[in-house]
Amino acid sequence: MNDLIKCTQSGGLLTLTINRPDKLNALSNSMYNRLADLLFAAEQDPETAVIIITGGEQCFTSGNDLQDFLQDPPTHLNSPAFRLMDAVIHLNKPLIAAVCGAAIGIGSTILLHCDQVLISRNAKLRMPFVNLGLCPEFGASLLLPRMLGHARAARLLLCGDGLDATQALAWGLANELLDDGEQCLAAARRMADRLLALPREALVQSKRLLKQPLLKELEETIRRENLLFIERLNSSEAKDALNAMLQRSAAKG
Secondary structure: OOOOEEEEEEOOEEEEEEOOHHHOOOEOHHHHHHHHHHHHHHHHOOOOOEEEEEOOOOOOEOOEOHHHHHHOOOOOOOOHHHHHHHHHHOOOOOEEEEEOOEEEOHHHHHHHHOOEEEEEOOOEEEOOOHHHOOOOOOOHHHHHHHHHOHHHHHHHHOOOOEEEHHHHHHOOOOOEEEOOHHHHHHHHHHHHHHHHOOOHHHHHHHHHHHHHHHHHHHHHHHHHHHHHHHHHHOOHHHHHHHHHHHHHHHHHO
16 A cells, blocks of 8 residues: 555655556545655654655556445545545645546545645546536535635536636646646645755745634534435435446446
């Protein structure tokens, strides 16, 4: 499992790389748990000051591993994907996302919680929850309308529309657009270096202040979303849509 989530530490910078290119970096339950464990540990580690999360130069993540997801779906609020959400929203150290290629489902919603989002020109964001008979997650139902307004948020969450890199930047879902994956990862490291040069405790306290006004509301929203997500997974709509997608994937591959 350590090979599927690569973890490197250098001079206060922790880099987490989703490393499953043969599956477009699809996330299994064990990968969610590994990411959550690493982030919880990073929050407590005095040697870690800044975190980068990436999927490498070709693909951020295609979202859930459908086979794993259907065999062992979340059934309670401490399920692996929900643990990752908890780790991210309670992280008080800067989190930088370097996004190349596809960022689907949680691959897009996690970006709403990152302090800096750098994307390559081939990045594609999409949150097809309703299309799969599910509901928004990771606080997207709260954060996206506040960031984009209701109409734009509805296009993403109700219609499942995707965003290319240029549009993601224009809508404020990313900070910087780079030409390719190599440049994107290099820009993320430069941003990390800028943050690493700053006083660490001041950085932590300032991020905590940025998060504090919304944190309780965000925690409650995510709790409600996750309970409904579990309920929706047991619906005939979701089962039919997810099985149909799995069959299409098998036919392609």
